């Protein structure tokens with residue numbers, strides 16, 4: 001079925017971005033997996049080509065493009081390249097709205113030129129060892145002292161945490177009453193702010209994930225992003241976009257896996273015929289293909305709704321859990337169709353499978369997403 005959300009401009013953008021990834025990313029994926037992070041050079045090159053922070057105003061180095069379809073195209077191509085890096089989704093899909101919608105002009109002048117040139121890699125630090133799904137329970141504190149916040153505490157599982165130059169961090173500045181949390185930007189090099197080492201993960205190895213430590217770290221109040229005391233409200237405003245980004249990658253990953261399965265089952269022979277000639281295999285392919293097509297339409301519709309400014313939190317949560325559950329089911333079935341080869345690192349399906357597991361956990365665990373949808377339905 002032909003998808004209708006993209007125009008010719010999106011498709012030519014896709015071709016250019018795909019060529020960029022083929023040239024600059026695909027040959028290096030193995031190296032980045034060993035290093036645990038992509039090269040900074042790669043991010044700078046991506047930025048030079050307009051792939052980082054393109055939504056920002058041209059005076060800050062952006063292209064002034066406010067159309068999430070371009071973000072979706074990039075996500076789909078990153079998935080198809082086998083890169084499984086989170087650089088673009090983190091910078092473009094997740095961080096951008098914090099600066100675009102909540103930073104002051106002075107802050108944008110200060111940080112965005114480095115962001116859009118790839119000189120500043122950013123991270124978003126919300127999760128703590130004692131508070132993940134229940135973010136209202138964070139304890140990293142930000143005590144006001146003159147014109148500084150004195151920050152103490154620890155964040156964990158932070159994407160780009162080991163390499164970030166700027167971390168947007170959620171800290172407790174008041175009671176647990178909806179008015180007690182604040183986002184503040186910690187700059188690498190500020191005394192009392194330490195980035196941890198990259199954590200050992202079972203997948204997404206080309207992307208660093210780390211702890212952040214704060215010990216009497218004095219951060220100017222000029223670095224507060226959004227309304228003080230309303231950090232969680234700011235996060236809640238941005239989470240539907242983050243969850244949609246995960247949904248886009250989930251469906252793209254399922255589609256790519258089905259393409260791999262088609263190729264493999266046409267090539268591989270067993271019992272005197274192609275695997276694809278076995279009816280059980282064809283039924284598996286048909287189910288995966290149709291389920292993915294159906295979900296693609298819903299996710300495309302969510303992208304349009306986001307562009308129109310009316311994507312609801314429950315709609316994005318539904319897209320996130322449905323797409324990542326489908327992704328997991330499809331990838332596992334496709335790996336099965338590859339037999340023992342699917343378990344070998346050199347086969348792309350193996351890496352896709354282990355990289356996919358986290359999708360049902362981060363951005364809000366799928367159980368939490370279902371609860372959000374359910375509470376919206378019953379009005380609680």
Ligand SMILES: Cc1cc2nc3c(=O)[nH]c(=O)nc-3n(C[C@H](O)[C@H](O)[C@H](O)COP(=O)(O)OP(=O)(O)OC[C@H]3O[C@@H](n4cnc5c(N)ncnc54)[C@H](O)[C@@H]3O)c2cc1C
Pocket residue numbers: 124125126127131132133134156157158159160201204209358361362363364365366367368371
């Ligand atoms: C690779 C990776 C990258 C990440 N990147 C970031 C990042 O950049 N920034 C950041 O701030 N965080 C990040 N995270 C953290 C991630 O968002 C959290 O791990 C996630 O929100 C779950 O929190 P938790 O791990 O504390 O699990 P918990 O909150 O302890 O939950 C554990 C499990 O309990 C169940 N559960 C919890 N609450 C409910 C509920 N209400 N109803 C039903 N079941 C429930 C779910 O099954 C859940 O998976 C990352 C994590 C990983 C692994």
